[in-house]
Amino acid sequence: MRPGHQWFKLSNVDKTQTTPSTDQPLGSPTSASPPPSVIQALPETTAATSGEVLSKDGDDDYLGPKALYILISSLMLVVIILTLDQSILATAVPYITNEFHTITDIGWYGAAYLLCTASLQPLTGKIYTYFSLKYSFLAFLGGFELGSLICALAKSSAMLVIGRAVAGMGASGLINGALTILTVAAPPSKRPTLLAIIMAMAGAGQLLGPLVGGALTQHVSWRWCFWINLPIGGLTAVVMLLIRFPPYKARKTKWTFRDIVNDFDLLGFAVFAPSCIMLLLALQWGGITYAWSSATLIGLIGGSVGGFSTFALWEYHHGEAAMIPFSLVRRRVVYSSLVTTMCQFGGLILQSYYLPLWFQTVKGDSPTMSAVDTLPTFLTQILFAVLSGALTPRIGYLLPLGLFGNTFASISAGLLTTLQPDTSLGKWVGYQILGGMGRGVSTQQPLQAVQSVVTKDMVPVATATLMWSQTFGGAILLGLGQTAFLNFLRHGLKSYAPQLNPAEVIGAGATNIIHQLEAKGDFVTGQQVLRAYNYAITHVFYLAMGCAIAGFFATMGLGKTKVEKKASKKKVDEEKGEEAPSHGTQKTDVSDANSTTCSPSVQSASAEDKGISSAVLSK
Known part of the structure; x- marks a missing residue:
């Protein structure tokens, strides 16, 4: 031990x-029995x-009300800037594509961020296990801020992608760090409510992101979507430095090279990270940059399969010291929660990226108005996340709300596939409300299930693993969504506007081509391009529907998992x-x-x- x-x-x-x-x-x-040093620590x-x-579930063992309030407030700031950063970009993407004269990197703006986050997240669980919660958290926050600075100064699409990757590295340890700190600081009886508040703040970030991003993009510059992270992150860092974190565990004072390699499972990480990257690159490039039958894609897919197989064998061999212990993921509740959260976030991020694109290209909205049009999703998501936090202890079981939420998310995604240029306001508002209800009710169920069935020293690893499944699922679905979007756009252009060169349309940017055609008085061709975009975007929503349906069946694995008052x-x-x-x-x-x-x-x-x-x- x-x-x-x-x-x-x-x-x-x-x-x-x-x-x-x-x-x-x-x-x-x-x-x-544990060593005396641990007993003295608590x-x-x-x-x-x-x-x-x-x-004990008492004030002597956890932070007092005042300290807990300050700590949770600082964690809420972090959650807000993270979700703000993820959602603020959606309304700015059309303007970014216009400035850099390409839409082929749309998926990369999100995928680069999630790719780095997913690759590093399991390792962050080990970092929080063995090092200071506070300073580990602040180090990740610093990385996120550096990435935001690079994005704000980007001179090309490639530089923006690099900045997103750096920000993703920093973000890899922030959400699971915040949830680990919450678990250590708050008594068990208060955690569902505090978790619901954190989830509501995540929804607030998603809500404010498109609004703030649209206003900044339209009236100042899309670069301010990244500049805004710097003062908020700086304020958060100051607050975190001034407050006392709860004691977590006695840590090693001396390390040997063997300790580092073994305890952090660096060999496993060296196999795991490249496997994630190869798979995501294959999904991003498939059918767009390279043909699926090309040697490049075959090599990437084969390498990722071989890498993940090797990683699984190594983790089994490494036992409890593994980066993702088998004793954790073999649990039905745990692996069901991993699949559920992967599907939930994958569907959410597809809608977050492509619904604003639909409003701006098909409906002709400004960035600000496209953000306003997505309010039904996020307002209902915030409301039902809070209601879920209050209802879960009263219902006593996680499964009912999980099934309820995924059912409505499936219906919502299915209805979004029926969108047309002339779809009425009442319909697309109603479709979003159903989706917001579903995700708000069911998002926190997997996290509650996983954190409830592991011991306290396993919380960082378990939380990091769950956050990895979320971000990895998001990265995979963004890659698949980008592939589907571009392929269906080419197909739609051949059907609706065969006189146009698809490469020229794609290279012109999401909104530029329609504006250019209408400026020339060619409204007929403009409408044809608009229908091609509608065709492509609605087919991306089929992926979101598939995710929601898969999440419904995965949620059944929670079984009779019970949460009592x-x-x-x-x-x-x-x-x-x-x-x-x-x-x-x-x-x-x-x-x-x-x-x-x-x-x-x-x-x-x-x-x-x-x-x-x-x-x-x-x-």
């Missing part, structure tokens, strides 16, 4: 109760049945002395308990036979 690890047990036992158990939560070691904690340290003291006193939860009962409520330490042999047997605590064993 590495020094400094802390654990919490998932049970519904009174804090004063002492019950021997052979149950072992995921991620806990087999030693009989006051008023005791050793538990399988060697974990149990934190904090038990009252009276109820706990009544339950005191009752038998431990029976095998097969799955509870993901993060309650607290104190119990005695069982022998290592019993723990080993429990871990080997069951692998997880019966309190969280799937039915």
Whole structure:
């Protein structure tokens, strides 16, 4: 057992109760008790049945209300600028393509960001596990700010893509870092509400992004979409430096090269990152830059498959020290949550990029008006995210809201495929409301499920893995969306405007070609190009619909995962002395308990036979 690890047990036992158990939560070691240094790091904690340290759900073990409020406020600023950065670009893309005279890099503006984020995110879980939460978080924030500066100064489309890649490297550790800090700082009973607030702030960033981006692009310059990140990020850094982070764990003071390679699983990362990059490059270039049958794409796809296979074998061999431990991802609740969040974010990012493009090209909106037209999506998403945070503890189960949300997201994406240039306002507003409802209700379910079924020292790795699945799914879907968009645009131009050269239309920019044709008085051809764009964009929404449907079925893997409200003291006193939860009962409520330490042999047997605590064993 590495020094400094802390654990919490998932049970519904009174804090004063002492019950021997052979149950072992995921991620806990087999030693009989934690080192004294860890026990001293968390006051008023005791050793538990399988060697974990149990934190009370009280003010002595977590930040007080004032400190927690300041900390959560700073985390909300970070979440806002991240989601602002992701959504602010959508309304600026047509203007960027006009300035750089190309639309072939539209997908890269998002994919470069997500590619770097997805490649690095699993490693960030290890960084947060072994290093200071505060300074690791600030280092990632600095990388994000540097990338924003490069984008603001970009002189070419390629330089903008590079800036997005650097920003993605920094962003790779921010969301999972914020969620890890929230888990450590807030009592379990407050986490669903605080998580809902964080999700609402993410929705606020998505809401403000198109509005701010549209206003800046139209009235100042699209470059201010990136300049705006610098003062907000600077203010966040100052706030984070001035507040006290909660103690997390005792860390190593001396490192050897072998420690670094083993603990951070650098060999696994060296295989994992290139595999991600090769796959995303293949999806980005397929059918556009290179034919699918070309040696380049065959090599990239083959290399990524071989790389991921090698990585999986290595992770299995590396055991609990792996960057993505098998003991984590083999859990039904965990892998179902990974697939669910991958599908949810993939569908969301497709709509975030291509719906504003539809408003600006097909409807002829300005950047600001296209942002206003997307308000129904994000307003309903914010509202229902907050409602979901309040309803989940009352319903008690994660599955109902997850299925409800993905059902409405599927219906919404399907309806978006029917958009036409003459679609009425009532229809496209209603379609967006359905999608906002669905995503708002279901987005936080996978995160709650994963964080509830792992021990405290596994939270950074589990959260980073979930965030990786989200960003990797987004990058894959953006690449597929870009490929689908350009291929269907070529097909649409051949059908609706065969007299035009598709390469010239693509090279002119998303809105320039229509304006140029109308300026010449050729309104008929302009309308033909408009219909070709409508044809291409609506076919991208078929991908979003497929993601939502896949997310619906993946959500079923949450099963009877249960989230309960904090038990009252009276109820706990009544339950005191009752038998431990029976095998097969799955509870993901993060309650607290104190119990005695069982022998290592019993723990080993429990871990080997069951692998997880019966309190969280799937039915």
